[in-house]
Amino acid sequence: MSRRISKILGVITALSILILLMLSTPNSFAAGACGGWSQAFHDSRHTGKSDYVAYYDSPSILWKEKVGGYGGGDVLQYGEYLIVSASNELKVMDYHNRKIMWHREFESIKSVGIYNGTIYVLDNGSLSAVNMNGKSIWKISHVYYDSLQVNSNGLLLLNNNFKGDELCLISREGKIIKKFNYELLGVPAFYKEDIYLLAKDESNASLYAINMSGDAERIFPLSECNIHGEIGIGDDGTVYALVIPNSINATARLYAIDDHGKLRWKADVGNTDGLVKYNGNHLFIGQTHSLYVTFNNAANNKLTIAKIVSGENGGKLQWKKSFKLYKYYQASTDADGNFYVTSGKNMFFINHTGVLKWNLSVSDCSYPHESYDIHNVFVIAPDNVIYILLPTGYLCAIGEEPVSDYFPLLLLISIFTIVSAGAIIWRVRKREGAR
Numbered sequence: 001m002s003r004r005i006s007k008i009l010g011v012i013t014a015l016s017i018l019i020l021l022m023l024s025t026p027n028s029f030a031a032g033a034c035g036g037w038s039q040a041f042h043d044s045r046h047t048g049k050s051d052y053v054a055y056y057d058s059p060s061i062l063w064k065e066k067v068g069g070y071g072g073g074d075v076l077q078y079g080e081y082l083i084v085s086a087s088n089e090l091k092v093m094d095y096h097n098r099k100i101m102w103h104r105e106f107e108s109i110k111s112v113g114i115y116n117g118t119i120y121v122l123d124n125g126s127l128s129a130v131n132m133n134g135k136s137i138w139k140i141s142h143v144y145y146d147s148l149q150v151n152s153n154g155l156l157l158l159n160n161n162f163k164g165d166e167l168c169l170i171s172r173e174g175k176i177i178k179k180f181n182y183e184l185l186g187v188p189a190f191y192k193e194d195i196y197l198l199a200k201d202e203s204n205a206s207l208y209a210i211n212m213s214g215d216a217e218r219i220f221p222l223s224e225c226n227i228h229g230e231i232g233i234g235d236d237g238t239v240y241a242l243v244i245p246n247s248i249n250a251t252a253r254l255y256a257i258d259d260h261g262k263l264r265w266k267a268d269v270g271n272t273d274g275l276v277k278y279n280g281n282h283l284f285i286g287q288t289h290s291l292y293v294t295f296n297n298a299a300n301n302k303l304t305i306a307k308i309v310s311g312e313n314g315g316k317l318q319w320k321k322s323f324k325l326y327k328y329y330q331a332s333t334d335a336d337g338n339f340y341v342t343s344g345k346n347m348f349f350i351n352h353t354g355v356l357k358w359n360l361s362v363s364d365c366s367y368p369h370e371s372y373d374i375h376n377v378f379v380i381a382p383d384n385v386i387y388i389l390l391p392t393g394y395l396c397a398i399g400e401e402p403v404s405d406y407f408p409l410l411l412l413i414s415i416f417t418i419v420s421a422g423a424i425i426w427r428v429r430k431r432e433g434a435r
């Protein structure tokens with residue numbers, strides 16, 4: 001009897017193990033051929049919003065890979081690849097197997113953008129176009145800028161952020177279309193064929209639209225002075241202009257202006273609670289007409305987040321919450337409106353209702369100087385993992401240890417196996433007893 005039971009149990013065990021192995025194999029996925037996090041602020045409209053979600057209950061560092069030297073750098077995502085720019089080196093990695101596909105050296109990388117499989121690298125005085133295989137397409141010299149943006153048609157806009165007023169429009173073939181000068185009050189944004197920017201107009205600020213020929217039109221005067229601002233553009237072409245006064249305890253305002261220059265609404269989004277320090281995004285455009293505004297108080301290292309909902313009756317402040325964070329640097333929202341913030345050497349997760357859920361020590365550098373804090377662009381990839389380049393040159397993957405999508409089914413199979421084995425043993429013993 002015992003030999004027969006052993007054979008039966010052996011067969012059941014073997015079949016169960018085989019089924020478990022088949023079902024617990026991780027799902028493969030096909031990343032899109034384009035899209036992803038293609039530049040600073042995520043896209044040329046400056047939404048600051050990832051297309052993916054990295055909502056974890058218990059996050060951890062999945063792995064670290066040495067990809068550069070000290071100083072860190074930015075990470076972009078295109079399809080199944082990460083584009084890592086660190087100081088004078090550009091590397092492309094397949095994030096499935098962590099394999100470096102190729103790398104190229106530059107003099108000193110200022111900014112990187114991606115369009116339709118072409119990587120644009122703004123170096124120290126030059127602009128290069130490189131394909132996804134690392135082959136050079138073209139290079140132009142004597143372009144001294146520190147910021148690069150690329151729109152949905154591959155047109156490039158170069159500027160110096162707050163260090164200068166000249167902008168340069170370049171075709172995707174590397175031809176300079178036009179240069180023009182404005183006293184910028186924030187980083188410009190693209191929408192279709194137009195460039196939108198906040199600029200000083202005499203003593204006040206105005207919103208301008210510039211076409212691809214470089215011709216400008218003042219579409220809306222803001223009647224604000226001594227400010228800095230930020231622009232984000234919605235899917236429907238609505239231009240959202242965040243205006244933050246350069247004074248202590250001032251009231252920040254958010255304007256919603258259509259692409260014809262008509263004011264849809266204006267809303268006060270709260271007191272800045274101190275002098276706001278400019279770092280990273282301050283304006284994020286989420287799903288279903290949700291807008292998020294952040295204030296980074298330089299005096300007491302306090303991050304304030306406000307959620308505004310845009311509707312027919314204007315912009316309504318839904319909630320506003322503050323968090324005591326040490327030196328907020330970069331932030332991103334995900335497809336569900338959750339916030340991911342780097343502050344000091346940690347990453348924080350704040351959900352869409354404004355609740356701080358977790359913080360994770362990410363940097364492996366114990367040196368206290370702020371130059372070793374995490375202040376670089378990070379991405380959420382289609383595998384729902386956060387990738388960030390640390391100041392020590394390590395590429396870090398943050399996520400949760402994978403749990404099979406088939407866990408409930410595996411549990412049922414395990415229960416069925418145990419019950420079946422018990423039933424067979426009972427029947428065999430019953431038959432033996434009957435004899």
